[in-house]
Amino acid sequence: MKLKRFSIGYRTMKTAAGAAAAIYVAQLLQLDYYVSAGILAILCIQPTKKRSIRAAFSRFVASLIGVGYAFVFFEGIAYHPAIFGLMILLFIPVLVSLGFSDGFVSSAVILLHIYDSKNLTLDLFLNELSLMAVGFGTALAVNMYMPSIEKKLDAYRYDIETLYSTIFKETAHYLRQGDSDWTGKELMESEALLRKAKALAYQDVENHVTRLENKYYRYFDMREQQLEIIERILPKITALPVTIGQSSMVAEFMEDLAAHVHSGNTASHYLAKLESLKTKFAEMPLPDNHQKFLAMAALHHVIEEMEDYLEIKSSYKGFTNKKTSDA
Missing domain, CATH: 1.20.120.940 (Putative aromatic acid exporter, C-terminal domain)
Structure with missing residues (x-):
């Protein structure tokens, strides 16, 4: 089998730079789960500026909806794997119907943080908002550069x-x-x-x-x-x-x-x-x-x-x- 020629494109370089910058900023701010800022940034690096903006908006809204679901299911019922599965079962169709299905992965990251903490407090909520701001914001900043075609x-x-x-x-x-x-x-x-x-x-x-x-x-x-x-x-x-x-x-x-x-x-x-x-x-x-x-x-x-x-x-x-x- 013939191997493809090894190459590093500008989008690959932006993804690497964006993830590293997001983690660094989140760590400087002493945020919990700071490495997740890198994941959120990676998810928002898109081929074009408009797609990157749409991705950031979709992921932000989906994550906020996810926090609402976490409050109802985790705080209202229990922090249990079965409850987490039930929540996901009901969460995905809502995102699809609202047109935010591409924000599921980033919202899942936030949901797992809440599940891991076993306590949805105001401090945790602000921490997750900060992670989103750093991750999505860094991705948008990095993606503002597009080479002329x-x-x-x-x-x-x-x-x-x-x-x-x-x-x-x-x-x-x-x-x-x-x-x-x-x-x-x-x-x-x-x-x-x-x-x-x-x-x-x-x-x-x-x-x-x-x-x-x-x-x-x-x-x-x-x-x-x-x-x-x-x-x-x-x-x-x-x-x-x-x-x-x-x-x-x-x-x-x-x-x-x-x-x-x-x-x-x-x-x-x-x-x-x-x-x-x-x-x-x-x-x-x-x-x-x-x-x-x-x-x-x-x-x-x-x-x-x-x-x-x-x-x-x-x-x-x-x-x-x-x-x-x-x-």
Whole structure:
């Protein structure tokens, strides 16, 4: 069996630092069960800032509910393993119904402290509150640092634009030649790349507490919508029964488009070109046979689809770009 390459990620380092810091602070404050502060911190170190905040809130509320259960069951009935089991049996469904199920483990830590002490006093309650404050607070403080992923998102952006450019070039080649040895692998690569890019962009959204979305996520979502159109166009082009004069006109448009696939914020230039293309189509004589008629109809449909492709881009603000036209 091949072993995975040994590596230490930034989240691993933050978990180690957070746990150590939480234990150290709790020990300085001379809290009982101070090592548990490290456990609470570990439970709150999450991949993103928003998830870390949600985790801390959920665990804090769940722990407070747990203290209430401890008071009813331990103080009201008995400190006994059977009672502890019964309490857990009734405690978990309540957390699930309230949406705090992920706080069970941290609340169990608090419950075990109370069970071990055999006496729920005000001092113990304040001790547990302090442990939560130190553990969750340290985790939040440590998790406020998140390395920038913009360079990776930019790399995805450029790679997708390169793939789209290649797809348009190959489409133009097919329109001119009526044949091609293109495998279409760029389509599958685009789909896979967009999935990864959107996931990473969503992670970037989660790392900004007050941000609901970001320009990268909107960009990749826009490109995903465009890819759906491209995937509808290609079968129509490859199914053209004959090559007609309009084919080279559409091919020229596709070649021009391929040279200008970038992240600019206007597609008006190419929408105007499409309008001009449609006008030329209308001025040309009608096909003299059925095969040519089918080819012309298919190309006209391709133009309409490309209008939708560009409309999607024109409604997108885009990234700052010195170019004046884009796809």
